[in-house]
Amino acid sequence: MLQxxxxxVRIFQPEITLTLxxxxxxxxxxxxxxxxxxxxxxxxxxxxxxxxxxxxxxxxMTVSAFGNMxxxxxxxxxxxxLILLTSIFIVVFSLMSAELYNGKRKxxxxxxxxxxxxxxxxxxxxxGNLLMMYLAIELTSISSYILxxxxxxxxxxxxxxxxxxxxxxxxxxxxxxxISIIYGLTGSLDFYxxxxxxxxxxxxxxxxxxxNVLMIVGFGFKISAVPFHFWTPDVYEGxxxxxxxxxxxxxxxAGFAIFMRYFFTAYYDPVxxxxxxxxxxxxxxxxxxxIAVISVATMTIGNFIALWQTNLxxxxxxxxxxxxxxxxxxxxxxxxxxxxxxxxxxxxxxFMNLGAFFIVMLxxxxxxxxxxxxxxGLGYKAxxxxxxxxxxxxxxxxxxxxxxxxxxxxxxxxLINHQWIWLAIIGVLNSxxxxxxxxxxxxxxxxxxxxxxxxxxxFNPIQVIITILLVAPTLILGLYFSPLxxxxxxxxxxxxxx
Amino acid sequence: xxxxxxTHYLVLSAILFSLGLFGVVTRRNAILVLMGIELILNSAxxxxxxxxxxxxxxxxxxLAAVFVIILAAAEAAVALAIVLNIYKTFQTVNVDEIxxxxx
Numbered sequence: 386m387l388q389x390x391x392x393x394v395r396i397f398q399p400e401i402t403l404t405l406x407x408x409x410x411x412x413x414x415x416x417x418x419x420x421x422x423x424x425x426x427x428x429x430x431x432x433x434x435x436x437x438x439x440x441x442x443x444x445x446m447t448v449s450a451f452g453n454m455x456x457x458x459x460x461x462x463x464x465x466x467l468i469l470l471t472s473i474f475i476v477v478f479s480l481m482s483a484e485l486y487n488g489k490r491k492x493x494x495x496x497x498x499x500x501x502x503x504x505x506x507x508x509x510x511x512x513g514n515l516l517m518m519y520l521a522i523e524l525t526s527i528s529s530y531i532l533x534x535x536x537x538x539x540x541x542x543x544x545x546x547x548x549x550x551x552x553x554x555x556x557x558x559x560x561x562x563x564i565s566i567i568y569g570l571t572g573s574l575d576f577y578x579x580x581x582x583x584x585x586x587x588x589x590x591x592x593x594x595x596x597n598v599l600m601i602v603g604f605g606f607k608i609s610a611v612p613f614h615f616w617t618p619d620v621y622e623g624x625x626x627x628x629x630x631x632x633x634x635x636x637x638x639a640g641f642a643i644f645m646r647y648f649f650t651a652y653y654d655p656v657x658x659x660x661x662x663x664x665x666x667x668x669x670x671x672x673x674x675x676i677a678v679i680s681v682a683t684m685t686i687g688n689f690i691a692l693w694q695t696n697l698x699x700x701x702x703x704x705x706x707x708x709x710x711x712x713x714x715x716x717x718x719x720x721x722x723x724x725x726x727x728x729x730x731x732x733x734x735x736f737m738n739l740g741a742f743f744i745v746m747l748x749x750x751x752x753x754x755x756x757x758x759x760x761x762g763l764g765y766k767a768x769x770x771x772x773x774x775x776x777x778x779x780x781x782x783x784x785x786x787x788x789x790x791x792x793x794x795x796x797x798x799x800l801i802n803h804q805w806i807w808l809a810i811i812g813v814l815n816s817x818x819x820x821x822x823x824x825x826x827x828x829x830x831x832x833x834x835x836x837x838x839x840x841x842x843x844f845n846p847i848q849v850i851i852t853i854l855l856v857a858p859t860l861i862l863g864l865y866f867s868p869l870x871x872x873x874x875x876x877x878x879x880x881x882x883x
Numbered sequence: 884x885x886x887x888x889x890t891h892y893l894v895l896s897a898i899l900f901s902l903g904l905f906g907v908v909t910r911r912n913a914i915l916v917l918m919g920i921e922l923i924l925n926s927a928x929x930x931x932x933x934x935x936x937x938x939x940x941x942x943x944x945x946l947a948a949v950f951v952i953i954l955a956a957a958e959a960a961v962a963l964a965i966v967l968n969i970y971k972t973f974q975t976v977n978v979d980e981i982x983x984x985x986x
Contacts, residue, residue: 516947523954527961534965543972544981546965551916551978554958555907558923561951562900565930565944569893572940574947619984 393450396457398438406431407500414493421492425480428496432473453513453575461511463876464642471635472503474739478627483750502528506639515564515574526553533624545623552616560603566596576650607640608709611682621702630742633705638731677717684710684815691822697745698755715796718803721877726795728873733788737780740855744774751842762834767842771830773856778823780859783816788862892933899926913966913976924955
């Protein structure tokens with residue numbers, strides 16, 4: 386027992402590092418008052434150490450720590466790397482955000498909660514137990530509630546955090562009720578023991594469906610799927626834009642990670658899997674039909690409401706809802722091919738979405754507005770930023786030669802290979818709809834107010850370098866994507882197997 | 884003789900859950916909404932402990948209940964802080980009136 390704990394601690398280094406970093410940042414904030422830049426740099430060093438430990442774990446090993454509480458496999462490492470990369474970018478963004486540094490706001494807690502949210506997301510990706518999963522989700526959520534309302538004196542930010550905590554607490558409460566029913570049905574909280582119970586014993590079907598619908602409420606909230614998306618536009622618009630970017634990428638990635646792990650491991654059916662080679666579910670309970678319906682609703686509603694948005698931050702919120710819908714299509718096909726497509730999509734989504742939010746933040750700091758109307762003539766005032774934003778928007782639409790195209794290509798290929806043609810058609814039609822609202826931004830930047838006098842907006846070199854760091858992968862992954870595809874495919878093999 | 888069994892606890896928790904959800908949906912005061920959330924969490928706790936005790940299952944359920952109690956406290960602390968801040972800015976805690984973000 387003791388030896389097992391020692392071994393577990395040894396492979397738990399990334400999470401331990403994050404915990405220590407959070408403590409160090411708290412202490413530094415107490416000792417040196419009001420030195421936010423120093424805190425951010427400490428945090429970055431901590432994140433790089435975490436990344437070092439994570440990369441060391443990339444040996445293809447599959448181990449469980451603390452008695453199956455936490456699983457370390459290529460799948461969780463892939464997601465943890467994505468989340469860590471997002472967190473690093475967010476800290477760098479925060480360093481440049483005029484909005485956050487405005488009015489000598491204290492930023493000690495801000496950086497601490499970014500660390501704890503990251504830790505919570507790390508634990509979400511690897512949770513192998515329903516209790517652990519719930520705790521990890523709450524750790525992430527509670528940190529995010531505070532971060533969303535960090536601009537305390539701004540009414541919008543207050544409203545965002547209130548809406549976030551009410552929707553979040555209700556949906557996680559419903560999820561908890563679902564967990565308690567699953568516990569009653571199977572007698573265990575461990576994913577693998579739940580799976581064994583489903584395979585061996587008769588389970589009340591109605592109770593199982595009810596419990597899983599309640600679970601989907603919780604997951605749906607985290608990945609902002611329709612009809613649990615009501616918080617998303619308001620929170621994304623009201624929160625500081627760095628946090629909006631953080632929630633739209635990292636929080637969604639962690640939500641997908643735990644969502645797929647729970648459903649694929651708990652309902653894994655080895656008999657059908659051996660016959661058809663799919664990650665089949667136990668007979669009688671086709672949870673993927675529910676997901677297919679949610680997926681269609683999510684992309685359609687996300688895309689169509691985005692058409693009427695005038696605030697770019699809010700538009701990107703609806704677009705991120707639509708992207709959650711696309712990614713859910715990869716879950717529906719119940720195969721490792723589909724999961725690999727989701728992983729690829731997340732990797733490209735990270736760069737394009739963070740990039741779009743970063744430029745919106747820089748422009749908002751200069752011109753003081755996020756309205757699409759105020760972007761008129763931006764292509765002449767800030768040509769580099771406008772071109773970069775266009776690249777990100779083209780990538781979000783999913784047009785070649787950008788990375789977004791590769792993400793969509795693998796998703797649709799997985800769908801068609803598994804005879805989900807109708808879903809693929811709805812997905813493609815939705816991409817066409819999304820083109821309209823992305824082009825609206827493009828049109829305002831380049832084709833409006835051409836004749837006016839344009840005063841050049843100045844950006845410092847670091848901001849330009851960060852933009853290039855985000856644009857480059859968006860373009861390169863669109864042309865040279867085999868390493869990413871190989872990594873993603875190597876990361877799913879382990880799912881469902883012990 | 885009448886004895887209390889698993890079913891009674893499950894019915895009690897289902898009633899609590901429904902009441903909590905009803906409170907969340909119908910109440911307009913943020914504090915009362917938070918009370919509804921507490922009811923939902925506690926209904927799940929009753930489920931956990933009842934299953935653990937009557938189902939002759941492992942200790943996991945009781946352990947889960949302890950963790951949930953702690954989490955409920957943490958969540959309530961953050962929620963109350965946010966509501967306090969809302970009151971300072973908006974001079975109200977009515978969730979219907981705090982709706983400036985939607986056009």
